[in-house]
Amino acid sequence: AQSVTQPDIHITVSEGASLELRCNYSYGATPYLFWYVQSPGQGLQLLLKYFSGDTLVQGIKGFEAEFKRSQSSFNLRKPSVHWSDAAEYFCAVGGTGTASKLTFGTGTRLQVTL
Amino acid sequence: DAGVIQSPRHEVTEMGQEVTLRCKPISGHDYLFWYRQTMMRGLELLIYFNNNVPIDDSGMPEDRFSAKMPNASFSTLKIQPSEPRDSAVYFCASSLGLAGVETQYFGPGTRLLVL
Numbered sequence: 738a739q740s741v742t743q744p745d746i747h748i749t750v751s752e753g754a755s756l757e758l759r760c761n762y763s764y765g766a767t768p769y770l771f772w773y774v775q776s777p778g779q780g781l782q783l784l785l786k787y788f789s790g791d792t793l794v795q796g797i798k799g800f801e802a803e804f805k806r807s808q809s810s811f812n813l814r815k816p817s818v819h820w821s822d823a824a825e826y827f828c829a830v831g832g833t834g835t836a837s838k839l840t841f842g843t844g845t846r847l848q849v850t851l
Numbered sequence: 852d853a854g855v856i857q858s859p860r861h862e863v864t865e866m867g868q869e870v871t872l873r874c875k876p877i878s879g880h881d882y883l884f885w886y887r888q889t890m891m892r893g894l895e896l897l898i899y900f901n902n903n904v905p906i907d908d909s910g911m912p913e914d915r916f917s918a919k920m921p922n923a924s925f926s927t928l929k930i931q932p933s934e935p936r937d938s939a940v941y942f943c944a945s946s947l948g949l950a951g952v953e954t955q956y957f958g959p960g961t962r963l964l965v966l
Contacts, residue, residue, distance in 0.1 A: 769951055769952050771954075778959075779959055779960075780942055780944070780957030780958050780959050781942070781944075781955075782957070783954045786954065788952070827894065831950070831951025831952060832951045832952070833949060833952060837950050837951025837952065838896060838907060838950045838951050839896070839950065839951055839955065841893065841894045842893075844893060844894070
């Protein structure tokens with residue numbers, strides 16, 4: 738069965754500081770990996786996704802993520818956080834197959850201090 | 852495009868009442884998903900459809916929950932009878948292509964409170 742672990746429930750960083758959110762996955766074949774962001778009171782929005790090619794993926798809002806197969810990880814990074822990045826971040830894993838679906842992690846809530 | 856549309860945005864009801872949540876997916880999308888989000892359980896996939904046909908309903912909690920998709924532009928999630936533990940935010944999402952591969956576009960959610 739596929740699964741996603743986001744070990745950090747809550748992270749606080751100062752505006753301008755760098756950010757790394759951790760994600761570990763379990764999937765029996767080649768995974769499709771996603772990061773979504775949820776701002777308060779809103780639905781989820783895709784930040785970036787990976788399924789093949791360059792293991793460093795660029796997304797919207799200056800975010801990037803690196804796929805490391807040996808570590809089963811897909812960590813999200815941003816060099817300099819802005820106050821507007823405060824939100825909840827979800828990692829998800831999916832794949833091909835007629836009954837494929839996304840499995841989401843439990844999320845990491847990011848707080849940004851000024 | 853207006854994105855995924857959900858109604859109502861907020862619903863307050865009493866235990867035992869029937870609740871119907873509605874969703875209009877993005878035009879042309881062939882997959883539709885219903886999720887439930889709570890503090891305790893996080894984001895759970897309840898059911899998803901492909902071309903209006905239910906593919907996986909293993910996440911539907913119990914027989915009190917039912918979902919339909921009568922056409923490509925409309926879906927409902929019904930809870931009958933509702934219970935306080937059903938209080939949550941319910942999201943509808945749609946995608947173009949395989950459920951585990953393509954980007955899912957989420958609606959704003961329906962916040963349900965069952966008293």
